[in-house]
Amino acid sequence: MTTLDAAxxxxxxxxxxxxxIARADALAGIDPGYHPDNLAAGIQASPRTVEEAxxxxxxxxxxxxxxxxxxxxxxxxxxxASRPGQIILSTRRLDxxxxxxTSARLxxxxxxxxxxxxxEAAAEHGLTPGIDLAARGSATIGGLIxxxxxxIEAFRRxxxxxxxxxxxxxxxxxxxxxxxxxxxxxxxxxxxxxxIAGSEGTLGIxxxxxxxxxxxVAPAATALVGCASAEAALVAAARLRDRFxxxxxxxxxxxxxxxxxxAQEHGVALSGLGLDPAPVYLxxxxxxxxxxxxxxxxxxxxGALWEEGPVTGAALAQNExxxxxxxxxxxxxxxxxxxxxxxxxxxxSVPLSALPAYVKRIRADLAATFSPAxxxxxxxxxxxxxxxxxxxxxPEGSEARIEAILYDGLAEAGGSFSAEHGIGLEKQDAFxxxxxxxxxxxxxxxxxALDPKGILSPGKILG
Numbered sequence: 001m002t003t004l005d006a007a008x009x010x011x012x013x014x015x016x017x018x019x020x021i022a023r024a025d026a027l028a029g030i031d032p033g034y035h036p037d038n039l040a041a042g043i044q045a046s047p048r049t050v051e052e053a054x055x056x057x058x059x060x061x062x063x064x065x066x067x068x069x070x071x072x073x074x075x076x077x078x079x080x081a082s083r084p085g086q087i088i089l090s091t092r093r094l095d096x097x098x099x100x101x102t103s104a105r106l107x108x109x110x111x112x113x114x115x116x117x118x119x120e121a122a123a124e125h126g127l128t129p130g131i132d133l134a135a136r137g138s139a140t141i142g143g144l145i146x147x148x149x150x151x152i153e154a155f156r157r158x159x160x161x162x163x164x165x166x167x168x169x170x171x172x173x174x175x176x177x178x179x180x181x182x183x184x185x186x187x188x189x190x191x192x193x194x195x196i197a198g199s200e201g202t203l204g205i206x207x208x209x210x211x212x213x214x215x216x217v218a219p220a221a222t223a224l225v226g227c228a229s230a231e232a233a234l235v236a237a238a239r240l241r242d243r244f245x246x247x248x249x250x251x252x253x254x255x256x257x258x259x260x261x262x263a264q265e266h267g268v269a270l271s272g273l274g275l276d277p278a279p280v281y282l283x284x285x286x287x288x289x290x291x292x293x294x295x296x297x298x299x300x301x302x303g304a305l306w307e308e309g310p311v312t313g314a315a316l317a318q319n320e321x322x323x324x325x326x327x328x329x330x331x332x333x334x335x336x337x338x339x340x341x342x343x344x345x346x347x348x349s350v351p352l353s354a355l356p357a358y359v360k361r362i363r364a365d366l367a368a369t370f371s372p373a374x375x376x377x378x379x380x381x382x383x384x385x386x387x388x389x390x391x392x393x394x395p396e397g398s399e400a401r402i403e404a405i406l407y408d409g410l411a412e413a414g415g416s417f418s419a420e421h422g423i424g425l426e427k428q429d430a431f432x433x434x435x436x437x438x439x440x441x442x443x444x445x446x447x448x449a450l451d452p453k454g455i456l457s458p459g460k461i462l463g
Contacts, residue, residue, distance in 0.1 A: 004043065004085065008063050012045060012087070015055050020046055033073030033080065035425075041068065041082035046090045050110075050168070050176065050207045056089060057205065058174030066455045069201040071143030072114065074135040076345060077424030079147070079200045079460055086458075091142045094207060097121045105213040106165055106182055111142025111206045118211065127213040130157035134331035142206035148198035150420040152250050155383035157214065159420070160197055166210035167193035172451040182210050195446070200422050201457040203450045217287035219249065220294035222317040224326050225302060226278030230356035232310035233280050236302075237382055243301050244286045247294065252283040252330050253382035255359070258390070261377060265335035266328055273325075274315040282382065283330050330379065333390065340375050340392035346406050349419035350385045358413075362389065365405045370395060386419040400429070407434055423461040431461070 013021055022030075024042035032038040047053040060067050066086040073080055082088055094110035097118060101107070102125050109118055115136040118129050133139065133151030143149075145167070150159040157163065166181040169192075179193060196204050227233040230253070237251050259281050263270055270277065286294050295316070305311040317323035336343050350358045359378055366374050373393065380387035391402055407417040407430055417430050431440070444462055447454075 004065065004087070005063070008059070008065065009043075011059055012056065015059065016045055016047060016052060020048070020052070022046065031073070034076050035073075035078045035081045037078070037081040037083065038070070038073050039082065039088065040084065041086040041088050042084055044070070044088040044090050046093045048093045050094070050170075053089065053091075053094070053205065053207055054170055054174040054176055056087075056174075057170050057172065060087065060455060061173040061453060064453060064455065066458045067205075068457050069142075069146070069205050071112065071140030071146070072135065072138035074139045074143065075147060075200075075424060076347070076421045077418075077426040079422055079424035079457070081425055089205065091140060091206070094142075098208070100125050100127070100213075101182070102127065104182060105215075107211045107213055108180070108208065109141050109211060110208050111140060111145075113141050115139050115141065115144060122213050123216055126216050128216040129163060129211050130214040131160065131163055134333070141209055141211065145197050145206050145209060146199060146201050147420070147422045150381070150384070150386065152252065152381065154381060154386070154420075155251065156246075156248070161194055163212050164193055164197070164209055165212055167196060167206065168208040169193075169196050169204035169206050171204055172453060172456050176207070177204065178208075180208065180210055198422070200424060200460055202447060202460050202462075203456065205456070217247075219285050219323070220288040221298040222285045222323045222326055223283075223298060223302060224273065224275060224315045224317075224329070225282040225284060225305075225311055226275050226313040227280050227282060227310055228278070228312050230280050230359055233282055233382065234352060234356070235310045236282055236305050237284075239305060240282075240284055240286075240298075240301060241383070243297070244294070247286045247289055248284065248383075249287055250283060250285040251381070251383040253380060253387075254281045254283065254330060255378040256280065257375070258333075258336065258377040258379045259329055261339060262329045262332050262335045265338055266325070266332070268325060268329075273322075274313070276313045278312045283326055333377075333379070333388065336377050336390055336392075340377075340390075342394055343375070343377065343390045343392040344394065345421075346389045346391065346403075347419045347421040348387050348389065348406060348410060349416040350387060350410065351414050352382075352385050354413050354415070355382075355385055355387070358415075359387070362405055366391065366402070369401060369405065370398065385415070403430055410434070425460060428461070428463045432463075 022044040027039045045056050067089050068082040070090045091112040094112040096110045099108040144160045148159050168178045302314045375392035377390040
């Protein structure tokens, strides 16, 4: 086990003072999140200001101590995993919403602000950050930027890379790079914020950001729609997008096994919601429009799709409680782990035209390679082709074979083996196999330029 020098620890204590450092005994009572090694470093520094964070990083750079950045520890691919000899730098005390500018529709926030915290602060002014995901209560803005998170509204609002006007981050030596612009047009050289977005803490540590806001519009209609097939779901989704341009907040897809399992874990039968069994379901939600009765229009459009064949049945939420249940069925993927404890989530992007055939192929290949009884749960963000595939009943040592089934052919089709979860530790083999070598080499050159000592999240992405 690698230990940190006593003199280094004394200097770290002096920088942050009481409450700024948590050691192994204090960390033992904290939920490590999705990866068991997230807190393995046994020491966590929690700066309260950008200046403190800069000083911590400068000290680590001088001493050659590796730093792993933590936000809400909601990452799914080991991006926050640490080990003895490293320190964790938590941004959770950088938790201030510094400004909401209603005229410019922007928010200035520190990196440790949670998505829900920003949503609530913006909502007080009738605004929203234009991004939403199930982990909103714990995922931080800095973490969302570092992973270039997408979520439910990415098909119309973009990912976090598109939600930023400006960014402030720390280089590996503690230098503060501040590009906190508040305008959209800013052609002043290399756009470093776009480089930091999705870098998973390997190029710099996000400290503050200027986030674009949108007008907050309440939902007017939420429906869980049974479809005859994935192809039929695409037809229905296209029709709904055309019928409600700019008003659709969500177009989520759930294959039957996923929807039924999560619903049952919440004590609900899909039939109890008025739905007959269907191969796939759409969860769609449209916002209010002062000129249209959205709920009536959605009911009419879904009715027309039912008469034409793509839709087999539908349930429109009659109240907020039912709406929340629809969203719980979509969001609570952890519920799958109760009946299927070894279920592992894979995250891919598939061009819409190839999506139905892709799901049919992987299900058939998994059944043929392992067992027809292997449990496979599929759901995701239909409008942008992002699918989450949960595979259970996995034989020991089967990871590479499962990845080959899920990832082969994706790049050639124009898709991606990592849609929004990133590379971290767990997808490095896939990156080597399916990533372009020239692109990897360029990324390695950028890493060497911005972090020559390799102290930022070592071993992540590039290995």
